[in-house]
Amino acid sequence: MKAVIPAAGQGTRLYPQTHTRPKPMVRVAGKPILGHILDGFRDTQVDEIVVVVGVMREHVEEYVTAEYGEEFEIVFAEQATAEGLGHCIYQAQDHVVDEPICIALGDMLFDSGYGEFLDAHSDLDGVDGSIGVKYVDDPTSYGVVSTADGVVDQLVEKPSEPTSNLAISGVYMIEDTATLFDALQHLIDNDIRGAGSEYQLTDALQRMVEGGAAFGTFSVADWYDCGRPETLLDANRVLLDKSDETSAEATSGMLIQPVDVGSGVTIERSVVGPHVSVDDGATIRDSRVRDSIVGRNAALSSVNASDTIVGEDAVVEQSPMQLNVGDSSEVEL
Structure with a gap:
């Protein structure tokens, strides 16, 4: 199985730390955010990782190649202009040919490794993909899914009036990758932009659902958005608490x-x-x-x-x- 990590974000909310490095290379608990994400794929069925890079790409490429190049087959794709998560994922198309993928956002850390999420996805029968979700009190800052009979029936990015409290946590399993990239291409070709005037992955998944794709969900206990100074410090506290090293x-x-x-x-x-x-x-x-x-x-x-x-x-x-x-x-x- 392949993983796709969108690591092209500039990280304006993390200024001034991201003046000199891309967001996934900001350090937390002793290593870059991206290093913690890649650690989470150890001892899983993922053997190839597509990292989508953007601004200051050399920082990401040098680090990933040096630290993880012997553990995984690493390939890089480039997002030349920052036009949203959907646009970023689309850049990986040439490296994913009708293969299942795990999408792991480049600024999200989790209490557990990705092996747990892959196992949860494997337990779902007859689905074209699955999405990690968590119940939150106020989901208006997140992508939101609603379900019927255990299957996703709607996805909306940052809704002002959410139809559920299930927030998308930043990890996705996609079996039908050809249809995903077709949906992303449709958004881009027709300039269909969503929240933030960007091409949203959530909108592409919604198009898949409308076309008959079946998506399940799996629960994510806790996740840590490292995209802001206060949440980066929260992640630092949690990771240090969990560390076995003294x-x-x-x-x-x-x-x-x-x-x-x-x-x-x-x-x-x-x-x-x-x-x-x-x-x-x-x-x-x-x-x-x-x-x-x-x-x-x-x-x-x-x-x-x-x-x-x-x-x-x-x-x-x-x-x-x-x-x-x-x-x-x-x-x-």
Whole structure:
């Protein structure tokens, strides 16, 4: 089976972190978002992965090839212009020929690996695909499905008046890929744009349903949208809580687990944690840091930081507040 990962998003809601890298390469709990997604396909029947790239594609291609090229057959497709998720998935067409695929969004992380979702899909009989869903109180910010007799009868992207509370969680299993790409091509050829004036995957799936395709659903317990600073920090907390690894002691100071500390990190006269990931080469001195992400080679001095993101090579001094600092920035208060 193949997986398709749309990893072309610019990630404007994650500025300034995405000024210097594409959204899937923003780091959380010690590795890029995309790395956690690819880890989720280990020990599954997926052996080939199509990664759709866009802005700053070289960051994605270099990382994926170096870290996962020996585990999976990796191919890259390009979305030259950002015109929506449906348009992004359409770019994978040449690499998927009438084969079942798993679509895994490039900014969503899950409590469980994709093997659980693949098994849940396999348990459904006579379907052309299935969609991971979760009951939410307010589904207006999500794609929404409604069902009848266990089969999807309607899909709508970000409805103002939802017909159900079943939110699409960002993982899809498609058996009838030829019909999916036909539906996507119909949207593009006829310039049928949905929410956000973009070509939506949800609209293509709805077209399939209207044409008689049968879609089942499977439950997703929890997912973490890494597309905003606050949700990225939430994902960092959850992933660190789940980690079995315990970081080494600080150079001089205290680590309050769970934390993830990279190689070559210096922590002096500081208290770091809980829920802090510190990337390779970073320096933290005379500081208190909790619930934060500190980038590679960043330097923090006399900082009291909580719910803070500090980019690579950034310098932060004398700061008593919550911050979101981009790469190679300097902040002194």
